[in-house]
Amino acid sequence: MTTRRTFLSGALASAAAASGASLKPLTLSRTPVVLSTWETGMRANDKAWEILSYGGKALDAVEEGVRVIEDELNCCVGLGAHPDREGRVTLDASIMDHRFNCGSVLFLERIKHPISVARRVMEKTPHVMLAGEGAQQFALDEGFPLESGELSPDAARGYQAWLKKTGYQPRARSSTALAPVSPQNHDTIGMIAIDESGNLSGSCTTSGLAYKMRGRIGDSPIIGAGLYVDNDIGAAVATGQGEDIVRVAGASSIVEAMRRGLSPEKACRSVVEKLARVRRDQLKDVQVCFLALNKQGEYGGFALRSGFSFAVRTAKLKTLTASRFLW
Numbered sequence: 001m002t003t004r005r006t007f008l009s010g011a012l013a014s015a016a017a018a019s020g021a022s023l024k025p026l027t028l029s030r031t032p033v034v035l036s037t038w039e040t041g042m043r044a045n046d047k048a049w050e051i052l053s054y055g056g057k058a059l060d061a062v063e064e065g066v067r068v069i070e071d072e073l074n075c076c077v078g079l080g081a082h083p084d085r086e087g088r089v090t091l092d093a094s095i096m097d098h099r100f101n102c103g104s105v106l107f108l109e110r111i112k113h114p115i116s117v118a119r120r121v122m123e124k125t126p127h128v129m130l131a132g133e134g135a136q137q138f139a140l141d142e143g144f145p146l147e148s149g150e151l152s153p154d155a156a157r158g159y160q161a162w163l164k165k166t167g168y169q170p171r172a173r174s175s176t177a178l179a180p181v182s183p184q185n186h187d188t189i190g191m192i193a194i195d196e197s198g199n200l201s202g203s204c205t206t207s208g209l210a211y212k213m214r215g216r217i218g219d220s221p222i223i224g225a226g227l228y229v230d231n232d233i234g235a236a237v238a239t240g241q242g243e244d245i246v247r248v249a250g251a252s253s254i255v256e257a258m259r260r261g262l263s264p265e266k267a268c269r270s271v272v273e274k275l276a277r278v279r280r281d282q283l284k285d286v287q288v289c290f291l292a293l294n295k296q297g298e299y300g301g302f303a304l305r306s307g308f309s310f311a312v313r314t315a316k317l318k319t320l321t322a323s324r325f326l327w
């Protein structure tokens with residue numbers, strides 16, 4: 001865990017105390033911090049850091065950062081990601097700022113940057129969530145181009161292999177198992193950041209679980225599950241099996257645990273432990289992973305199982321960290 005440095009000179013403080021002078025509030029110099037999920041977070045953090053290190057806002061950093069990954073058409077997020085079991089990519093995203101403003105899109109098709117559409121929902125509508133056709137129409141009205149909807153070459157190959165392996169017939173309802181979330185098979189980037197002014201924001205963007213049922217929505221666009229920010233306390237973001245993250249209201253539960261005084265890592269751990277307690281027999285092949293950042297710039301992550309990593313960027317650090325885990 002790393003601590004944000006706030007500079008209050010010890011010498012200055014003790015001199016003031018010795019002289020009996022009352023200490024005036026100082027303007028605290030803050031060092032921004034950004035963290036994001038998985039190895040892809042390294043590239044997203046680079047972009048976010050360009051903004052944060054020049055005094056930019058956390059909200060801009062978390063939007064621009066994850067857009068980099070949405071742009072990578074052979075990656076795990078955005079239109080290049082794994083499709084649903086009917087072979088179509090449907091995207092979910094959410095964004096939240098330091099004033100409880102939030103926006104999200106669900107089941108969005110053929111739009112390259114769902115995170116930016118989510119931000120427009122937040123800034124230009126009285127709503128928090130837009131889904132499906134309505135979300136797509138809103139994106140078009142806002143000037144986002146309609147993309148082709150074709151699978152990327154990697155996604156198309158993976159989908160054909162999955163169809164062969166499972167024998168799944170598109171349009172037939174089936175209980176075919178979902179592909180479990182692993183370092184090679186995850187479709188989300190979540191990012192949380194604090195800026196020089198001490199304001200927190202977060203973003204989360206995903207194509208959801210690979211080969212999900214058509215219409216399925218996970219945790220990522222649900223404020224309080226996949227993402228939550230309370231600027232007095234901290235921010236949290238999730239990746240992994242969305243159904244289990246929703247069940248425990250993952251991100252907001254972590255923020256509440258930090259409010260009770262737990263460190264970011266312990267707060268993440270407390271929610272993973274709760275899930276393990278309440279769903280113990282139903283977590284075979286399930287991965288759930290959380291990241292948290294508090295108002296002091298301390299951060300941490302925790303996962304149900306091994307394999308989760310997260311990227312951290314501060315003025316002194318640029319690193320990919322293997323998360324601690326329960327099992």
Ligand code: ASP
Nearest residue numbers: 187188208218239240242
């Ligand atoms: N959390 C995402 C979902 O359930 C999946 C992921 O993190 O890869 O939609």
